């Protein structure tokens with residue numbers, strides 16, 4: 467049996483209880499060493515076989531899993547954040563499916579949510595925006611033209627942009643071309659939830675300058691949103707005059 471597990475964004479306490487239980491019991495652990503905090507592995511058994519997938523190819527990963535299965539062992543495949551977001555797990559799951567190897571998926575806290583916690587920010591403010599777009603700029607992996615940053619920017623919603631910090635200037639250009647005003651707030655969080663997390667805040671007009679010299683060139687989330695530092699309406703859910711299924715209006 468193989469368990470694909472979301473490790474969370476970095477802080478070893480942000481893995482789920484279920485994910486941690488699987489890690490504790492695993493015979494074999496394959497973890498994405500480029501992003502997963504190795505401190506998570508402290509709970510593994512002393513005799514667990516541990517592999518860093520950073521230097522491995524897909525056939526090599528599958529080879530390790532196949533061997534473990536043949537020996538009746540349980541494997542944990544540990545991915546950063548939530549494995550469904552830029553996790554490259556579909557190809558692994560499909561290969562296991564073909565070979566009749568059973569697996570399941572344990573979700574994790576994605577870094578775009580750890581970033582909201584770090585910023586102490588709600589992404590969906592009434593009267594401001596009710597939509598969060600999770601996306602990336604086109605890099606070595608192409609992005610369909612209809613999902614370009616420029617076209618998504620037209621919504622004026624909250625955008626969480628992964629995997630794009632190395633070309634921030636291009637990201638900013640595309641967001642402006644798509645319709646965000648130069649005054650739109652933007653925040654960059656590097657290594658959210660790690661002890662060395664960094665936050666830089668600015669506007670689309672200033673951010674490229676604000677980030678200079680901060681050493682932020684990888685493992686960072688870009689959040690552009692009218693929510694950041696904005697006036698908003700109070701939520702209906704807790705408004706005294708608002709009734710809903712669990713509470714009658716009080717005013």
Ligand code: SAH
Pocket residue numbers: 475476501545546547548549550551552553575576577578580581627628629630655656657658659660684685686687688
């Ligand atoms: N599956 C992961 C994303 C993997 S792609 C998730 O759900 O979070 C890797 C990208 O995620 C990085 O380039 C960066 O944009 C973002 N990322 C991962 N960990 C991060 C963290 N702790 N803080 C900010 N961004 C992070």
